Amino acid sequence: MSTYTVEDPRKVTTRRLIEMKAKGEKIAMLTAYDYSMAKLVDEAGMDAILVGDSAANVMAGYPTTLPMTLDQMIYHAQCVVRGVKRALVVCDMPFGTYQGNSIEALNSAIRIMKESGAEAVKMEGGAEIIESIERILCAGIPVMGHLGLTPQSINKFGSYNVRARNEAEAQKLIEDAKLLEQVGSFAIVLEKIPAALATKVSESVSIPTIGIGAGNGCDGQVLVMQDMLGINKGFSPRFLRRYADLGTIVEDAVGNYIKDVKSTDFPNESEQY
Ligand SMILES: Nc1nc(=O)c2c([nH]1)NC[C@@H]1CN(c3ccc(C(=O)N[C@@H](CCC(=O)O)C(=O)O)cc3)CN21
Numbered sequence: 001m002s003t004y005t006v007e008d009p010r011k012v013t014t015r016r017l018i019e020m021k022a023k024g025e026k027i028a029m030l031t032a033y034d035y036s037m038a039k040l041v042d043e044a045g046m047d048a049i050l051v052g053d054s055a056a057n058v059m060a061g062y063p064t065t066l067p068m069t070l071d072q073m074i075y076h077a078q079c080v081v082r083g084v085k086r087a088l089v090v091c092d093m094p095f096g097t098y099q100g101n102s103i104e105a106l107n108s109a110i111r112i113m114k115e116s117g118a119e120a121v122k123m124e125g126g127a128e129i130i131e132s133i134e135r136i137l138c139a140g141i142p143v144m145g146h147l148g149l150t151p152q153s154i155n156k157f158g159s160y161n162v163r164a165r166n167e168a169e170a171q172k173l174i175e176d177a178k179l180l181e182q183v184g185s186f187a188i189v190l191e192k193i194p195a196a197l198a199t200k201v202s203e204s205v206s207i208p209t210i211g212i213g214a215g216n217g218c219d220g221q222v223l224v225m226q227d228m229l230g231i232n233k234g235f236s237p238r239f240l241r242r243y244a245d246l247g248t249i250v251e252d253a254v255g256n257y258i259k260d261v262k263s264t265d266f267p268n269e270s271e272q273y
């Protein structure tokens with residue numbers, strides 16, 4: 001699988017995403033975890049693909065993102081990278097691989113870059129993890145921040161409710177966003193915060209904000225693929241728009257296959273040797 005080089009104008013780079021914000025061009029991002037789907041998403045013209053630790057939920061069936069390991073994230077990122085020619089591939093750093101200290105964080109980020117071919121990493125948090133972010137950036141690894149609802153901290157907060165509804169938290173979030181910009185992050189995911197706050201953050205920094213449940217004032221949007229395709233049926237938060245009902249399509253197709261096997265309709269003359 002060949003990839004466009006960074007010199008190729010078709011290739012989406014972290015620099016290109018920053019230019020898109022400057023030009024007022026919205027950024028489309030979607031998660032992917034495997035080769036086949038990543039290839040389809042890339043060919044559809046996606047700007048950036050996130051190998052999310054939401055793989056824990058939609059691929060592995062865990063209730064939270066916490067169990068995901070570095071090896072598992074690297075495996076998913078490898079699969080995605082093989083299917084992608086044009087989009088920027090960003091890989092989530094999983095819980096426990098960067099919060100301890102900045103050396104551990106750097107080693108985790110280097111493993112992701114070296115072993116998977118992803119082009120950037122994403123980390124949840126602001127001031128608390130800024131030393132780790134700076135150390136990773138020093139190694140030449142682009143970092144995407146992630147503020148607001150940070151699912152790796154679900155046990156601290158106890159719910160997936162909207163974050164930064166009060167003034168103190170909103171102020172801290174704006175300061176974190178400015179800090180992420182100042183140290184050299186190339187973008188920031190804003191998850192489940194009031195739209196007015198996300199707009200204010202987006203206007204306060206020159207790097208793009210990518211929203212999920214953060215309203216229309218963000219510089220781009222990200223969704224989990226299985227959610228927007230209707231594969232992950234139980235999950236329907238307010239911010240989700242469903243673009244297809246693949247869950248029903250799969251159930252119908254699989255049901256028809258079962259029926260045809262049982263009735264001996266499949267395979268027919270033209271489907272055998
Ligand atoms: N499938 C999936 N989609 C996501 O968007 C996603 C993940 N997994 N895993 C990691 C994080 C967690 N995220 C979340 C998790 C919960 C809500 C949320 O609004 N939960 C509602 C219930 C919604 C429902 O189940 O219909 C809540 O009130 O807790 C939002 C984003 C976003 N990310």
Ligand SMILES: CC(C)C(=O)C(=O)O
Binds near residue numbers: 191
């Ligand atoms: C929801 C997005 C931003 C994410 O972090 C993930 O898919 O893991």
Ligand SMILES: [Mg+2]
Binds near residue numbers: 052053054065092
């Ligand atoms: Mg994530």
